[in-house]
Amino acid sequence: QVQLRESGPGLVKPSETLSLTCTVSGDSMSTYHWHWIRQSPGKGLEWIGYIYYSGSTSYNPSLNSRVTISIDTSKNQFSLKVASVTAADTATYYCARRVSTGWPFDNWGLGTLVTVSS
Amino acid sequence: DIQMTQSPSTLSASVGDRVTISCRASQSVRSWLAWYQQKPGKSPKLLIYEASRLQSGVPSRFSGSGSGTEFTLTITSLQPDDFATYYCQQYNDYATFGQGTKVDTK
Numbered sequence: 001q002v003q004l005r006e007s008g009p010g011l012v013k014p015s016e017t018l019s020l021t022c023t024v025s026g027d028s029m030s031t032y033h034w035h036w037i038r039q040s041p042g043k044g045l046e047w048i049g050y051i052y053y054s055g056s057t058s059y060n061p062s063l064n065s066r067v068t069i070s071i072d073t074s075k076n077q078f079s080l081k082v083a084s085v086t087a088a089d090t091a092t093y094y095c096a097r098r099v100s101t102g103w104p105f106d107n108w109g110l111g112t113l114v115t116v117s118s
Numbered sequence: 119d120i121q122m123t124q125s126p127s128t129l130s131a132s133v134g135d136r137v138t139i140s141c142r143a144s145q146s147v148r149s150w151l152a153w154y155q156q157k158p159g160k161s162p163k164l165l166i167y168e169a170s171r172l173q174s175g176v177p178s179r180f181s182g183s184g185s186g187t188e189f190t191l192t193i194t195s196l197q198p199d200d201f202a203t204y205y206c207q208q209y210n211d212y213a214t215f216g217q218g219t220k221v222d223t224k
Contacts, residue, residue: 035213044215044216045205045207045215047212047214060212062119098209102150103209104152104164104209105154105207105213106167108161109161
């Protein structure tokens with residue numbers, strides 16, 4: 001059974017860059033799509049973007065200019081960077097797996113709370 | 119982008135009740151619709167995908183129906199473990215979620 005676990009700082013200052021890593025265990029990263037999703041009281045669940053194991057990416061247009069997702073299959077990890085954060089980026093961040101387009105998110109990480117505050 | 123609207127926002131029910139939650143898409147998502155259950159402090163759990171397909175291991179009291187823009191999640195006999203928040207999600211175009219329906223105790 002695949003397991004995903006998010007890691008990274010829980011506190012980020014405004015205007016800085018939020019950086020998180022998702023470590024995948026129990027399965028290969030090949031052939032899957034690896035996603036980031038966040039949840040805040042104000043905006044609910046919001047899809048951020050994904051990366052394919054080959055390295056191709058797709059981002060939510062509302063966040064596109066600030067988001068970068070990368071992958072390191074040798075470490076079974078993929079990462080998220082959100083630049084120029086504000087209080088509106090305070091949320092619980094989840095990593096999740098999807099088999100391909102046309103499939104839902106079938107495995108999620110536990111989530112990690114990131115607070116943007118000085 | 120496609121907007122997802124759930125109703126009601128909160129639903130009060132008792133063990134044994136039949137529960138129905140609705141989800142409407144702002145444009146057709148065909149059958150690319152999933153339902154998730156989330157409990158406090160936990161990540162969402164996939165219940166239903168492709169509008170009506172039951173995820174492996176999910177009890178058969180959960181069912182989904184609909185296509186296009188109108189969808190329904192039904193719990194035929196509510197159990198104590200089912201008190202939670204439920205979300206619909208379209209995956210026809212990127213991915214967007216409904217705002218959630220909290221099922222609490224009457």
